[in-house]
Amino acid sequence: MIKKLLYLILLIFPLMTSCNRGKPDVVFSVKFTPYTIIVSTAxxxxxxxxxxxxIYKKVDLPHSIERVFEPFPYDKLVLYKSRKIDIFNLKTSFIENTIYARNxxxxxxxxxxxxxxxxxxxxDIxxxxxxxxxxxxHSDIKIDTSFTFNSGKDILYRIKNGxxxxxxxxxxxxTKLGYYDNVVGSPYLHKLYFVDHGILxxxxxxxxxKKQLDIKCSRITLSPAGNRLYVISKDQIRLISTYTNKVVKRIPISNVKNIIFAKDGYQSILLKKDSLYVIDPITDSIKLKDSYTRYNRIxxxxxxFGYIGVKGHTLLIKTENYSKKITFTKPIINTFITEITPTHGKKAKEKTVKGTKKKFIFYTxxxxxxxxxxxxxxxxxxFIKNGLPAYIKQLNIENKEWYRLRIGKFKNKSEATLFSVYLTETLNHGCWVTRDTLDSMPTYKFKNIGDLNNDSKPDIAFIDNNRKLRIFEINSFDISLIFTSEKEFPPTTKLLEKDNILKLIAEDNIYTVSYDNRTFRIEKEQ
Incomplete structure (x- = not known):
């Protein structure tokens, strides 16, 4: 956990100094993050x-299974049979824990x-x-469905009577919410949205x-990050910012039954009566059209741009460039997408501009x-003046120049999503997670300094954009700034920690940072 939190802090506040005011001459090397499709049978x-x-790898299970769940994104699966729960590590391909349930x-x-x-x-829950x-x-009536929201603080569950x-x-x-069929929420959002007699x-x-938003609709669905609500009506789809509850975009398309989002939030699929449409998130144009009535799951x-279709023993992988079916000996129980790099098979296509180093994609x-x-x-x-790592990404879309303001560089989507929630809650402005491959992002030095103020919470220190020393404290996923120095230090300053004492080596000078009587002190060594 500490390692993940360290990554979160390290990637939120690095200095961004390489953005150009004119047309960027940034050189790109495009390579999608490798991922693996996981298919489970009995x-x-x-x-x-x-x-x-x-198929580049298959693992024989020690016993047959009935259901498979993915509560830990990209990392582990839960295998279930006859009240036995096995935690399966996708990276090691081993069962690392077993729990016996009651029901x-x-x-x-x-x-x-x-x-x-x-x-x-x-x-029961x-x-x-x-x-x-x-x-x-406990419920005397059978529970129909359940999910978590509000940073895991709350659980919504619906019983069979609605x-x-x-x-x-x-x-x-x-707390009783009421009788509603279409209720949506996100782990990163403190709100629930629902349709009440045709009104959002x-x-x-x-x-x-509770509050009615005076928008008529038939169905709603929420983006993976929880920042955009898609409101489906007969002749259009309205995109609503969940932080302002205001319409930010309208898509004129009729008779949509549902919207399915990619796990990374990059693309979406619109489902109509007997067709599916893969949508480009930038231009909202249709990239792929197909019939989906023959699949049990999409x-x-x-x-x-593409999708996986699942039915019985068959898995279909379809993109703009190819379509291939894989048939298994037993019916497919479940299918997932994980951030595991394939070790065999054809490598992902890569386009590199001459004279640049290869850079892998990151989240922002x-x-x-x-x-x-x-x-x-x-x-x-x-943003830069306030120490936040902001930069501009310039794109030409349909012969028009677009300027995209992006903040941060994150190793995985979950870290980026947490920062997105932090920004939107703090600034009351809708944000969303995306990918980028900016080569000119510099490397910065951060230091895990243990527990400098002795309160059993890990601390992180770094030199910010304004040459100030900043110290942050981590408590679960809460991040707090606990100290900013008045003194300025050069960007080349090295940070060393030992026995809860932080030392700063700034050119020819050495400074000691300690904590005493609820105060951080910086003293220059003689």
């Missing part, structure tokens, strides 16, 4: 390279930060912690109030996209 786990549509599992998901499992049976099950909710209830995990308090409505956990691909948070160059760079400068 007795095997298959690893599939999506670029070659070939049949109908749903399994994790509370943020993915340490605690929630186990839903037909009438259990919390799994340290291999022990604790019953935290009543939706909210369980607060800290106090075990249960919202419930805010912060004030415990899964959008990461990073490229997009704050705005505009054709107003002056406005984009002015906003970028405001």
């Amino acid at each position: 007795n095997k786990i298959y690893y599939i390279n999506p670029d070659s549509a070939t 049949t599992a109908y749903n399994l998901f994790a509370l943020n930060p993915y340490k605690k499992l929630i186990y839903q049976s037909d009438t 259990f919390l799994i912690e340290n291999n022990t099950l604790y019953k935290i909710a 009543m939706n209830r909210i369980l607060t995990t800290s106090s075990m308090k249960i 409505s919202v419930y805010d956990m912060k004030n415990g109030k 899964i959008p691909l990461n990073a490229k 948070v997009q704050f705005l996209s505009t054709k107003n160059k002056k406005h984009a760079f002015a906003q970028r400068d405001k």
Whole structure:
């Protein structure tokens, strides 16, 4: 956990100094993050390279399984049979833990930060912690579905009569939301959206109030990051910022039944009566059209335009360039996309501009996209002055120049999403997670300095854009700035830590940073 939190801090606040005010001369090397398609049957786990549509690894399970869940994104699976829960590590291909349950599992998901499992049976909800099950909710009527939201603090579950209830995990308090069929939420969002008699409505956990938004709709769905709500009506789709509850875009398309999002949030698939449409997120244009009535499940691909179709023993991988079917000996139980680099099979296509080093794709948070160059760079400068790593990505779309203000460089999507939530909550401005391959992003030195102020919470230190020493404190996924120095240090300053004392080597001088009487002190060594 500490390592993940370290990555989060390190990647949120690096200095961004390489953005140009004119047309960028940044050189790009484009390579999609490698990923693997995971297919589970009753007795095997298959690893599939999506670029070659070939099985490059298969794992024989020690016993047959009935259901497979993915509560830990990209990392682990939960294998279930007859009240036995096995935690399967996708990277090592081994079962690392076994838990025995009391009732049949109908749903399994994790509370943020993915340490605690929630186990839903037909009438009960259990919390799994340290291999022990604790019953935290019971219903006399069968539970239909459940999911977590509000940073894992709350659980929404709907029973068969249509009543939706909210369980607060800290106090075990249960709140009745009401009788609604279409309720959506996100682990990163403190709001629930639902359709009330054809009108879009919202419930805010912060004030415990419901509010109608005066928008007619038939169905709603939420983007993976929780920042965009897609409101489906008969003749259009409206995109609503979940932080302002205002319409930010309209897509004129009729008779859409549902929208499915890729795991990385890059693309979406619109489902109509007997057709599916793969949509380009930049231009909202249709990149691929197909019939989906013959599939039981549709899964959008990461990073490229295409999808996975699942039915019975058959898996279809279809993109703009190829279509291939794989048939398994037993029916497919479930299919997932994971951030595991394929070890065999055809490599992902790569395009490199001459004279540049290869740079892998990373995640970032997009704050705005505009054709107003002056406005984009002015906003970028405001972020940089406040120590935030902002930069401009310029694109030519349909012969028009677009300027995209982006902030941060993240190793994976979950870290970027957390920062996106931080920005939107702090600035009251809708953001979304995207990918980038900017080669000119520099490398910065950060230091995990242990627990400098002795409060059992790890600390991180670095020299910011204004040459100030900043110290942050980490508590779970909460990040707090606890100290900013008045003194300025050169960017080349080295940070060393030993026995909860931080030393700064700045050119020919050495400074000691200590904590005493609730105060950080910086003293120059003689």
